[in-house]
Amino acid sequence: xxxxxxxxxxxxxxxxxxxxxxxxxxxxxxxxxxxxxxxxxxxxxxxxxxxxxxxxxxxxxxxxxxxxxxxxxxxxxxxxxxxxxxxxxxxxxxxxxxxxxxxxxxxxxxxxxxxxxxxxxxxxxxxxxxxxxxxxxxxxxxxxxxxxxxxxxxxxxxxxxxxxxxxxxxxxxxxxxxxxxxxxxxxxxxxxxxxxxxxxxxxxxxxxxxxxxxxxxxxxxxxxxxxxxxxxxxxxxx
Numbered sequence: 468x469x470x471x472x473x474x475x476x477x478x479x480x481x482x483x484x485x486x487x488x489x490x491x492x493x494x495x496x497x498x499x500x501x502x503x504x505x506x507x508x509x510x511x512x513x514x515x516x517x518x519x520x521x522x523x524x525x526x527x528x529x530x531x532x533x534x535x536x537x538x539x540x541x542x543x544x545x546x547x548x549x550x551x552x553x554x555x556x557x558x559x560x561x562x563x564x565x566x567x568x569x570x571x572x573x574x575x576x577x578x579x580x581x582x583x584x585x586x587x588x589x590x591x592x593x594x595x596x597x598x599x600x601x602x603x604x605x606x607x608x609x610x611x612x613x614x615x616x617x618x619x620x621x622x623x624x625x626x627x628x629x630x631x632x633x634x635x636x637x638x639x640x641x642x643x644x645x646x647x648x649x650x651x652x653x654x655x656x657x658x659x660x661x662x663x664x665x666x667x668x669x670x671x672x673x674x675x676x677x678x679x680x681x682x683x684x685x686x687x688x689x690x691x692x693x694x695x696x697x698x699x700x701x702x703x704x705x
Contacts, residue, residue, distance in 0.1 A: 468568045469589060470560065470637075471506040471515045471538075475499050475527075475575030476545020476552035478520065487520050488683055489575045493693060496534070498683060499527070501578035503536045506571075509585055516541040517575070518556040550654045550663065554644045557637075566638030569593070572660050573632040576683040579695060585632055587675035592634035595672040599634075599661050601627040602676035627673060629661055630680060643667055 475489040489499040499517075506512045515538045519527050524542050531539045543559045545552040553572060560570065569592050573580060584600055591598025604626035610619040635643075643664060647654050653663030661671055683689055 468513045468564065469511050470564060470568060470570050471512050472553070472556045472560075472570050472572045473499075473502060473506070473515060473517045473575045474545075474549065474552050474556070474572065475523075476518045476520050477549070477576070487523065488689075489520070490523060490526065491689070493689070494696060497530055498578050498692075499575045500530055500534050500536070502573070502575050502580070503531070503539065504534065505578070505580045505582070505585070506573070507536050507538050509582055511586065511589055512538060512571070514538055514540045516543060516556055516560065518543045518545045518552045520545050548654075550647075550658055550660075553660055554648060554654075557640055557644045560637060561641060564637040566636065568637045569634050570637050570640055571632045571634045574630075574682055577631060577680055578683070578692065579677075579679045579681060580632060581677045581679065584675050584677050584680065588632050588634040591672050591674040592636065596639060597633070597635045597664070597669070597672055598674040599629045599671050600632050600676045600680065601629045601673040602678065604628050628676075629671075629673075630676065630682070631659075633661055634674075635660070635664075639669075643669070 478487055490497045503515065506515055517527060519542050521544050527542055541559055543555050546555050569589060571588060588598040588600055604623050607623060608621045609617045611617055647663050647667065653666035664671060679695060681688055681691060683692055
């Protein structure tokens with residue numbers, strides 16, 4: 468079984484809106500529903516779990532019914548951080564998933580996940596035990612010497628930028644979160660499942676990525692998302 472674990476527990480203050488960014492309407496539909504539709508339509512996804520910002524669970528249920536998200540099986544309350552939210556989702560699956568089931572962790576505010584990207588993280592996970600969506604890094608990265616100058620850089624050929632979706636065998640994922648929170652490893656600040664796994668000594672395997680798979684953090688990101696939607700609509704008309 469392949470289970471999508473969608474993280475939608477953030478408040479989205481940087482978007483400058485009075486509602487959480489995952490529930491902002493774009494062309495009449497909440498951002499989160501665009502994300503859920505991508506997983507709903509994918510033939511290899513068997514079930515969806517959403518970790519939801521507290522107070523928005525009933526709204527999510529209503530939207531899921533309205534947009535026919537039939538694969539939504541569980542809604543879990545988010546935590547005080549991204550890692551706590553993912554942990555809540557993973558722990559809720561204990562007793563519901565087999566060790567070899569695949570859990571695909573994905574940000575609810577990445578609404579343009581491509582079907583081929585999602586397929587490839589699943590294939591990679593089946594082969595190696597995990598798969599993380601990734602792309603080459605095309606900018607130059609310099610290391611700060613002081614506040615105004617540097618003489619050191621990191622060759623971009625040695626870098627990959629990793630995002631969601633990320634797929635993991637459930638047994639390993641459950642073990643990792645239990646150990647990480649028991650020992651305080653890879654759970655603070657900007658840590659995510661991938662960085663936590665690396666901190667725990669696990670090797671990560673790269674899967675396909677897409678530049679369209681943007682994370683909606685600012686108003687500019689929202690406008691870019693709208694532009695992608697308009698472009699897709701124009702192509703359909705043609």
